[in-house]
Every structure is written in structure tokens, then in C-alpha cells.
Amino acid sequence: MNNTNILKRLKNKKVGVLYGGFSSERKISILSGKNILKTLKKLKVNVCGIDVDKNIVEKIKKERIDIAYIALHGSKGENGAIQGMLEMMDISYTGCGIFASSISIDKDTSKKFFKYMNILTPDWKTLKDFEIVPKIKKYPVIVKPASQGSALGITIVKNAFQLASAVKKAFKYDKKIIIEKFITGKEITVGVLNGKVLPVVEIVPKREFYDFKSKYQNGGSKHIIPAGISHNAYKIAQNYAEKIYKDLKCKSICRVDMIVDKNNKVWVLENNTIPGMTKTSLIPDASKVAGYNFESLVLKILESVFHK
Ligand SMILES: Nc1ncnc2c1ncn2[C@@H]1O[C@H](COP(=O)(O)OP(=O)(O)O)[C@@H](O)[C@H]1O
Ligand SMILES: [Mg+2]
Known part of the structure; x- marks a missing residue:
């Protein structure tokens, strides 16, 4: 669907952007959420922001939303809990469902899955x-x-x-x-948007690794798109991301973090089911190169609620 068609389908719907929450990533979630909220307002979508706390059920009922745009990161926002709650309330939501969320939140469990899928992951x-x-x-x-x-x-x-x-x-x-x-090499990340793999992003952090500051400070890291890795590693990375999206039954969006070592081996670290949507985030940059500006990206993610 193009932007106009998605906007048409949203015409009689109210969207609630869910952000905040209880996790230690609360502040980042607010940045992602407000960014999405501002964009949807600009597009004249009937939208409201909802700060998630223990009264979330009452807040959702009061706002009478039809669709939840989940912009939560970590713990109960990304582990399937809020997804399950929304399913009980019969409200459509963006992003992965309970299964993909609850597996991907746990790096130990997801690494076991990667091994089973013949995907390299560090010991x-x-x-x-x-x-x-x-x-x-x-x-x-x-x-x-x-x-x-x-x-x-x-x-x-x-x-x-x-x-x-x-x-x-x-x-x-x-x-x-x-x-x-610890794997020494080039750090990369690969997004999959509605089943379509995005260009591979190479991350060059200013600090020792891609830590909190490198992720969210302006200029904390450089994103090189397409990543400067061998053709072979590029293909393997994209295949891994697509396989993880499919086999873990992801929806809307996911982003797989990896490292390419000096022998061109690609190692998967983790899968993110609600990747950041802040000004310094990776998915917005990868989408831009794929031809989607931030508005289109937000709408593409919203579009997924109409997919079976
Ligand atoms: N095995 C590893 N070898 C080298 N660097 C790593 C490894 N695991 C993580 N890192 C570094 O730490 C960062 C965060 O790790 P990650 O597993 O992606 O967790 P999260 O992003 O959920 O905090 C990575 O982006 C990377 O810079
Ligand atoms: Mg990561």
C-alpha cells in the first residue's frame, strides 16, 4: 500500500501511540513515541499519545483507540506482555506478536533458537x-x-x-x-520491514562499543549504508535477518544485530522486535536508503495491522 491508501484505511480509526512504560529504557521509548506521535499528527491521523503505566487498561478504554502503535522498549513493552493485554482487549497493534516478542527479549533463549536455525551466534x-x-x-x-x-x-x-x-x-x-x-569485527544491523529486508547498516561507534551513549548521543556513531562488508557477508546477513523474521514469526518490523569478523563470518547477537525510532536510530536511516522517509516508515509499520 502507498501512503495515501494507508491513510484512507486509517480514516475512521483512532491510533494510540503507547510509550514510556516501566523499563530502564523508558526515556528512549518516550523519544521514539513522541517522534511517531508528531509524525502521525502531521499526517492528520486521529492519534493520541498514551504513557504506559499500571492504569494502561483504563487509559486505553478512555481514549477509545482502535489501533495501538507500540513504541515501548524493553521488559513488559517488548516481551509479549502488552501484546497479550491488547489481544485480550481486541485491539490491533503494530509490531511482533507474543511469540516473537517473548523469545527475542531473552538473549539466551533466542541464541538457542539461532543455533537450531543454523545461524552462527557467539558461544x-x-x-x-x-x-x-x-x-x-x-x-x-x-x-x-x-x-x-x-x-x-x-x-x-x-x-x-x-x-x-x-x-x-x-x-x-x-x-x-x-x-x-567477544567477536572483533565490523558491527552491522539488518532490519526487515513487513517481510522485506532492508539495506545492511554498518555501525561505527565513537566509543569502545555500541553502548548507550554511542546509541543516543548526536554523533555518537556513524551509520554507513550499505555496509562496507564483502558481497558474501552482505547476502548472509540479509538471509539471516529474513530467516529470523520468518521463523520467529515476526510482524511489522524487526532488527537483527550482528558482527562480521575478519574471516567474513557473520555472527548474530540478538533480534530486536521494537527497534528504536529516535533521531539517532538505525531503522529510520536504513529505511531512508530503501526509499522510505520517516513518515512512510511510520505508515508502513501501521499498515501491518491490516495484514493477517
Ligand atoms: N559478542 C560480542 N562481541 C563484540 N561486541 C559485542 C558482542 N555482543 C555485544 N556487543 C556490543 O554490545 C552492543 C550491545 O549488545 P547487544 O547484544 O546488541 O545488546 P542490546 O543492544 O540489547 O543492549 C552491540 O551493539 C555491540 O557493540
Ligand atoms: Mg543490540
Whole structure:
């Protein structure tokens, strides 16, 4: 559908942009949400913004929305909880459903799926609360909370002495953490929009890795599109992203983070089911190169509620 057709279908519908929420990515979600809200207002869509809290059901009922545009990041906004709630309320929503959301939010579980799908993912160990920190033979490793985004709670660990404090930090964010092999190489990310793969983005952060500041500070990182990687790695990366979209039954949009090592091997780190829509986010830039400006991107994501 083109923009005019999507706008026509939205004519008698009220859209609520859901943002905020309880996760540690609340502030980023507000940035994504307000950006989307402003765009839909400009397009004259009947739209309102809803800050998600414990009274979300009452707020939705009061606003009488027909469609929820989910702009939440992390925890209950991205793990299937709000998606399940909306299904119970019989309200259509943008983005992935319960299945894709609940698997993708957990890096440990999703890496198990990647392995099963024959998709390369760096070796890792999983640690649950109160377990003894295992002996790590090779450094560097990267320690991450299993279900957290925006690089919060992540540390690159270069030797055994640094491990305990990194583990402690990651546990502040989650009851389950992973200790993953660090892959040196070019960082890339690949979006899939309504089943169509987007150009591969290469991320060049100014800092040691693509951490919180590199993600959201103006000029914190450079996005090179199309990514400067070999033709072969480019194709593999796009195939991986398409396979993940399909096999995890994603909808609307997803974005798969990967690293290409010096041998041109492509390693998948994680799948994001509600990628950022802020001014410094990756999907808006990749979409632009694919021919969709921010308005078209927002409408394309909205269009997916009319797909079966
Ligand atoms: N195994 C790894 N090797 C090298 N760098 C990594 C690895 N895992 C994560 N990183 C770096 O940390 C960033 C955040 O990790 P990621 O797994 O994408 O979690 P999230 O984006 O959900 O916080 C990545 O974008 C990358 O810069
Ligand atoms: Mg990531």
C-alpha cells in the first residue's frame, strides 16, 4: 500500500501511540513515541499519545483507540506482555506478536533458537541468580543481562579480574545473564520491514562499543549504508535477518544485530522486535536508503495491522 491508501484505511480509526512504560529504557521509548506521535499528527491521523503505566487498561478504554502503535522498549513493552493485554482487549497493534516478542527479549533463549536455525551466534554461558561464576578460559568476553536493551548493564571483560564486577553489574538488570565470546569485527544491523529486508547498516561507534551513549548521543556513531562488508557477508546477513523474521514469526518490523569478523563470518547477537525510532536510530536511516522517509516508515509499520 502507498501512503495515501494507508491513510484512507486509517480514516475512521483512532491510533494510540503507547510509550514510556516501566523499563530502564523508558526515556528512549518516550523519544521514539513522541517522534511517531508528531509524525502521525502531521499526517492528520486521529492519534493520541498514551504513557504506559499500571492504569494502561483504563487509559486505553478512555481514549477509545482502535489501533495501538507500540513504541515501548524493553521488559513488559517488548516481551509479549502488552501484546497479550491488547489481544485480550481486541485491539490491533503494530509490531511482533507474543511469540516473537517473548523469545527475542531473552538473549539466551533466542541464541538457542539461532543455533537450531543454523545461524552462527557467539558461544556463551548462561548464569542464573546465585550460581557460581564459571571459569572462563579465553578473554575477552562480554557480559550482558539476558533481557535488557540499549546496552544497559553490558561490560566487555578483558581478564579474569574484571569478571566478578561485570557479572554483578549485569545481575542488577536481570535474574539471568550471559557471558558471551567477544567477536572483533565490523558491527552491522539488518532490519526487515513487513517481510522485506532492508539495506545492511554498518555501525561505527565513537566509543569502545555500541553502548548507550554511542546509541543516543548526536554523533555518537556513524551509520554507513550499505555496509562496507564483502558481497558474501552482505547476502548472509540479509538471509539471516529474513530467516529470523520468518521463523520467529515476526510482524511489522524487526532488527537483527550482528558482527562480521575478519574471516567474513557473520555472527548474530540478538533480534530486536521494537527497534528504536529516535533521531539517532538505525531503522529510520536504513529505511531512508530503501526509499522510505520517516513518515512512510511510520505508515508502513501501521499498515501491518491490516495484514493477517
Ligand atoms: N559478542 C560480542 N562481541 C563484540 N561486541 C559485542 C558482542 N555482543 C555485544 N556487543 C556490543 O554490545 C552492543 C550491545 O549488545 P547487544 O547484544 O546488541 O545488546 P542490546 O543492544 O540489547 O543492549 C552491540 O551493539 C555491540 O557493540
Ligand atoms: Mg543490540
